[in-house]
Amino acid sequence: MKISREWLQTYFDTPLPSAEEIGHALTFHAFEIESVESVKPQDGHGAGNDILDVKVTPNRGHDCLSYRGIAKEVSAILNISLKDDVGLRKSHMEPRTNVVSVHIENPELCARYVAGYIKGVKVGPSPKWLVDRLAAMGQHSINNVVDATNYVMFNIGQPLHAFDAGKLKENNGYSIVVRTAKNGEKIVALDEKEFALKDSMLIIVDGNSDEPIGIAGVKGGMPAGISEATKDIIIESANFNGISVRKTAQALKLRTDASQRFEQQISPELAGYGMRAAAELINEFAGGELVGFVDEYPAPQQKKTVSVSLEKINKVLGTQLTQTDIEDAFTRLGAPPRWQGSTLTLEVPFERLDLNPPAGGPEDLVEEVGRIVGYDKVPAVELPPFEGEVEINANFCAAEHAREELVAKGYSEVVTSVFADKGERVVANKVDGVKPYLRATLTDGLKEAFDRNNRNKDLLGLDEIRLFEIGTIWKGGKEVILLGTIDKRGAKEIALKTETAVAYNDLATSHTDRYQPFSKYPAIVRDIALWVPTGTSADEVESVLVHHAGDLLVKHWKFDEFAKGDKISYAFRLVFQSFDRTLFDGDANERMESIYTAINEKSWEVR
Amino acid sequence: MEKTKTKAMPNCPTGHIHPISSLIREANQIFSKMGFTFAEGPLIEDEWHNFDALNVPKDHPARDMQDTFFIKDEEGMVLRTHTSNVQIRYMEEQIKKGNQPPYRIIVPGKVFRNEATDMTHEAEFFQLEGLAVGEDVSLANLKGTLARFFKELFSAKGGSASGEKDINVEIRFRPSFFPFTEPSVEVDMRVVGENAPEKLRDRWIEMMGAGMVHPNVLKNAGVDAGKYQGFAFGMGLDRLAMLRWGIDDVRLMHSADLRFVNQF
Incomplete structure (x- = not known):
């Protein structure tokens, strides 16, 4: 927020x-x-x-x-005190009115509905400070009535809505009904979009015409929207079920500031405070006469207490906090505790629905202490030696053994995706829709990886690509781990056999310091063979080649060497590549020319 | 951009293990010395082990379609969204065998999130879960355990005794929320000291979510939550690998590209 x-x-x-x-x-x-x-x-x-x-x-x-x-x-x-509890000064819903009636058909989805009837308001622009504050929230000012309701929502967290009473049907007064929609029922919302409703969605209707005037907790409807001509208004300050609001907002793809707050479930107590605050502000900005309130609140929220002991707090946090430290934390949170021995009890502030006994009452309080005191007060303490026995994982042993064996034979380990274009089991809701199956073999992924790597053989300095993967597949109704290998002779896969061991071998891990990004552009390969006098080392030749090959040389190695008479022949493979572009033959030729020149100067002889 | 160093080709090239495998090997070496057992569990999981038992309510947004892969025509089966399913499976199994805590496990493994991929997001990635349960395993122990792990990880050079560098690691907690832990924290780490890798030195880095196991989770697995308590953490191994080796794109992990793998 x-x-x-x-x-x-x-x-x-x-x-x-x-x-x-x-x-x-x-x-x-x-x-x-x-x-x-x-x-x-x-x-x-x-x-x-x-x-x-x-x-x-x-x-x-x-x-x-x-x-x-x-x-x-x-x-x-x-630890700076609040002025007073601004925004929550009054919650009694007096005076009452019978001009408006409220009926909740689904009390499980609407715990409370307060309506406030104000006559003779003058809808107009809001004062500058209000416009500025809403602007800070990224909200445009609409008019003094709507702005007042939005202000209260941001200020204390209670979403509100204002209906134009003049647009409702009158029949011995006004009637507000909260009910679930009928399938196919429609409403045009304040944003002028039409929404088709379903019977799972809670709506507000004009009880005298049965016309929908709002999607409960999500958005108000056009039919009773506030305009410049509005005189009499009905303010709604209600409490709607969070899950129901979330599902409705999701289904209609209409997430609003109001729905976001109801989705998290707020206290029905707040509705009273919200109504009071909004009515006062509207009166201040738009005048009018507050006729009275209607408050449907079938099962008022009960007060809760929650307890925890000093020992428990210190045992969970691993701290040595005192009773004073803890008392201070809760007092600062506005919930001073009562102590009985070393156990504290506190009354949960009505809006703190998260402090929830018995679900996690004591832990909730431990967390409150931890974060208010500060987790920097929690020391770093190593665990004592383990009394039990560390079990050796047989699958991991087998995998590690396979890794060592294969790496020694020149195989490198890859990890490929478990998603495939065929298999026995399928994902129902893959975002991109591509390859929704779960693989039944490692072979397909390995073949694809082999082909891609084969193109980079020279760049990798390899005569042959050899790969392996230890991965999960789903076949015959089972989830199994296979060991797959691939080389130029083909692909194979076998079940990874478990191995029992008494301890893990202390195997080597990567010595690499930093990963070096590689170029995505193709490489060009050139071979060079040359005669040099006996006594000239391969290293000396190599350094001349490297020096004159320039920056584009990314890989090179000697692949042949033999002596004949007083001369030695060395052959090197040179791989050129750029980070910024595809190289042309001309680029490589140019580098080779400067190498030839250098070789001539040394009086060596290109074969 | 840095250039690949020119290297001569070795005469008989050995292969390379994947950096994630190297990291798991190293994590297991460090954690097994601290008494943690390497545990594992299925990748296709039921909603009980992936969500309900972990105190994730039925209507929690994380259970919505966009985050979780559901298996078609298999009611209540998902690709696990975290390695935490093994917390429940391991504790259930121990209770069934009649083994009461203390428990200490790590769970390295693959997990899934149903989201579009880019340089920092993958639909399949690796996590390292940790769980320690006992009569007085505390949040202070979580701090101590993670400090030790990162200190050893960032000091070690290839797991051998030679050439170890002395560094120090500080751990910092920030409040957070997860349904399966309370208190819940975000864990930041800072490598300090002269021998710290230059790119990491003195910088706070967000590493993982963690906390004290919620008593409902212990109860759901059959453990006496009145007697036992513990910590749990879950860190992204891909992210840890990226940080450790300066890898710039998470998608390299599943690329099967030897230009990547053979650097490790």
Whole structure:
């Protein structure tokens, strides 16, 4: 989530440190920071701003896809107190109204629905500070009503929606119904796109006309959209089931700021605070008369407590924290613990759905202590010697044995893809659609690898390509590991036999320091044979050749040598290649000419 | 770009093992000295071992179509998305045999993600899983174990006693989230000291995800989560190889190109 430093500051009296410091604090105690962007003031005057892109982890989507959530984290980590709990001042839903009725047909998909009825608003532009704050979130200002609902969503994490009551059917008041859609039912969303709905999707309908006016938790509908002409509005602050919203958003390919928040499952308690905050802001920006609220909340969220002992925390973290250290961490998180002996109990803040007894209650608290105190306080301690016995893996022994044998015979190990164009088992959903089968043999992959490498034989300095692979195949309903080999005589594959051993052999591993990128362009090969006087070493000849062959020479070796009378004949193979282009014969000829010249100067004799 | 060094051809060329094999060999040498058993498991896995038992809920986004390869006409079977399936399989098997913890295993092996490939992403790649369970295996032990592993890995020269360089490795944790661990951490590593490889020296590098095994995972495998606790980690071997040898394209691992393999 994007976090504007200026907006975050509204939660604190004390000036916040720099964006970098906030970023550092979050990185080591809460969340990864994707980026920090510095924004210059628009008109060149006033203060600039910084935007942190915070990667909220899935377990904290309940509370931290909001300024309030991030402010609570920053407060705990940096130990600076929050102003007061901004945004959450009131949650009682008074006064009540019966002008609007709310009926939830599927309470398992909608835990709470609060509607607020405001009459006589004046829809218009938003104040500059609001336009600026939404701009910091990458949002365009729409109008003062819609902007107010979006502001509350970013500020405290509760998505809201505003309907134009004038566009709803009136029949002794207004009626909002939350129900699943009928297959084939359609809605035109606020973005003017039409969506075909399915019976798995939860929607909001005008109860008096049965017309869909919103896709629950995803997007509002055109039929009741807010316009300049809107006078009376109904605000929705609801709680929808995360899984249902995620599936709907996915099926409609319509992921919104609202659906993203519901997908993570938020507390139904938040709906009350959200409604209050939005109603106040709308009243401030657009006037009107708050007629009242309707609150359908069949099963209010129960308060939870969670406990853990000091010993458990230290045992899991491997630390020696004191009761004071731990008390401090939780107090900073806004959840001061009660102690009973060395066991602490705390009341879980309503929005922290992640602190979830009994699923992982104590571990949840251990993690809270660990990250707030800081993982740098966890020492590095090696494990004590193992009391048990290290089992020797028979398959690995066999594979290692095969590797040693084959490498000694000049075979190199390759790894080829398990995906193939034929086989017994098939992947149902391969992204690229290519080669969806799982191989039933290593041979096909090895043949292909052999042919490709064969073209580079000279470049590799090999007389013959020899390859092997130890890999998994699927055949006859079984998953087996085979050893496949290939050389110019053909390909073979056999089952890898297991080998029992009492210990692993201490085999050599790669001595290579750095990998050297290789050219993707073809190479040109030239052979040269020459007579030199007895006593002239191959090394001396080689160094002359290398010197005059220049930078394009990538590989060379002596392939022949014999003596005749007072002369020796050496033959070398030279391989030329460029990193930037395909070489032509002319390039190689030019290099060879300068080699011939050098040889003449030495009074050696090209054969 | 650096040029390939001109090398004379050896008279009788021996072959080369794949860099991933070399790395697994080396990891096993280091970890077996620390008491870890090399364990393995199937590549086609059921959803219980790949997801459910690892505390990944049914509706977790990771189980969606785009990340996981599902096997056609085989209900609930997937290409494993991590080596963590072997955590469950190993512990189940030990409990069945009547062996209570301590357990220490590493699981090097191939894993799959259903995504488009590029220089840093492959649909099939290698992971090294680690699991240590005991009465008091702690997060501090995770730090110590990984520090020792990387120190030996980056000090060693070809596994022989000769020419070892003395370096130091620091491990840093950052908070993270995985369904199968709590606390969950991202692990950064920094190689320090004069003998550290120049390209790595003093730089924090993100290495893996890790954490303390979630009690639900222990329970699901039949281990008494009230009595035992432990750590688990999963690091990408392709990435480790790329880092160690300066390899610039992950696709080289599966290229079967000897211009690549024969450099190791």
